[in-house]
Amino acid sequence: MSDIPTHLNLQGQSFLKESDYTQEDLNRLIDMAIDLKQQKQDGEPHNYLQNKNIALIFEKSSTRTRAAFTVAANDLGANVEYLNKNDLQLGQKESIRDTALVLGRLFDGIAYRGFAHTNVETLAKYGGIPVWNGLTNEWHPTQSLADFMTIKEHFNTLEDLTVTYLGDGRNNVARSLMIAAAILGVNIRICAPTALQPDTETIELARQFAEQHDSEVSIMTDPHSAVKQADVLYTDVLVSMGEEEHFEERLDMLQAYQVNDELLQATGKNDTIFLHCLPAFHNTETTYGQEIAQKYGIEEMEVTDQVFYSDSSKVFDQAENRLHTIKAVILATMG
Missing domain, CATH: 3.40.50.1370 (Aspartate/ornithine carbamoyltransferase)
Structure with missing residues (x-):
């Protein structure tokens, strides 16, 4: 030992x-x-x-x-x-x-x-x-620590990297990711509809840390602009635990933020990786996925099956x- x-x-x-x-x-x-x-x-x-x-x-x-x-x-x-x-x-x-x-x-x-x-x-x-x-x-601090461990393992550094998070920017994963990135000196972009962007206090705190550590915090609404030259694309479920009654509303607001092959290609980089805190709804192999498909006609939600199981996806390294x-x-x- x-x-x-x-x-x-x-x-x-x-x-x-x-x-x-x-x-x-x-x-x-x-x-x-x-x-x-x-x-x-x-x-x-x-x-x-x-x-x-x-x-x-x-x-x-x-x-x-x-x-x-x-x-x-x-x-x-x-x-x-x-x-x-x-x-x-x-x-x-x-x-x-x-x-x-x-x-x-x-x-x-x-x-x-x-x-x-x-x-x-x-x-x-x-x-x-x-x-x-x-x-x-x-x-969700134990999650963000695993996120940046995964990123460091892949790129061998955290310096000069950019992470783009797409989806509900108010939830615990997005907030923790934003603060951890700013402290670690990683550029972070939170891309979400205006109604789902992080609260002002958290944004200000992140920007204070980013100023100390020479990184940038950006709050954006356009997915294609947000992913340009990003090293990491990160997303989460459309509806967090306890907010299931808002599913249809969130679906309408966040469909354009789905991480798919087109968005991955829009980074302009060949080595961009994909992360997700899991569970992810990327097919109909769960009862939940089947129910959503039957009710809304959607078989893939925040990420497509193609991206989720692609070589770019490091979600299972991240989970480990x-x-x-x-x-x-x-x-x-x-x-």
Whole structure:
């Protein structure tokens, strides 16, 4: 087993949103994740956190986040207890503060995936142990860390790159991507209809970081202009969890933002990659996709099947990297 990485001084800290961290912090977490990925591929044990116990509090369903936290903790030697919304009285018969005070005495770390960002902040404030945000309505920092790890693996650098996000610019993925890019010095373009653009406060915060790190933040409405010379095209589902009643409206607003071969070619580059946080609705191989096809006559939504499975698509590298970046976050804050 290799020596425990010591180049990060984040022990005892929580990982709630990107803006809490410096460019150096995020870069080092990415580099640590790349090192840990290599250790796993080489079959090298790295169970640095034996006898530690981690709680996973999940109020929202999950595939990648839950699996990544579970495998990451197991690889590091820690024990995991999964707690869904029916296992806890979180905010119902017991306050989040009281829950934090209890769990902080029983566990060594808490992963939270849920709704209001104030919930994860309360857990972190009163738990007395590291708390990691696996997704809230406002932020998705473990996702953006995996995104930029994937980008760095492909291009061997983050310098002088441009990422274009197309779709709902208000959601947690877009907001986290924008802030993380600005901190890391990556040019970021959010391309969305005017009604679905990020809030002014988040744009201003991103531009403050971008000014510090010599990058640009652009808010655009025209997809073909937004993708020119972009190194990365990124999209997400048309309708976020909890907003399904707006599906038809979003479909009308976002059809022109679909990532297809024409849009990929419009970048003018041969090495542009495609990213998606998943799940993606690119065919009718799911019951959801079949229902949408029957109701609206659409078989591909935010991305076409051709692009999703193309050589340009790095979505499954990106999904795997959720494991390695989450492992880096756990180790850096608990190690």
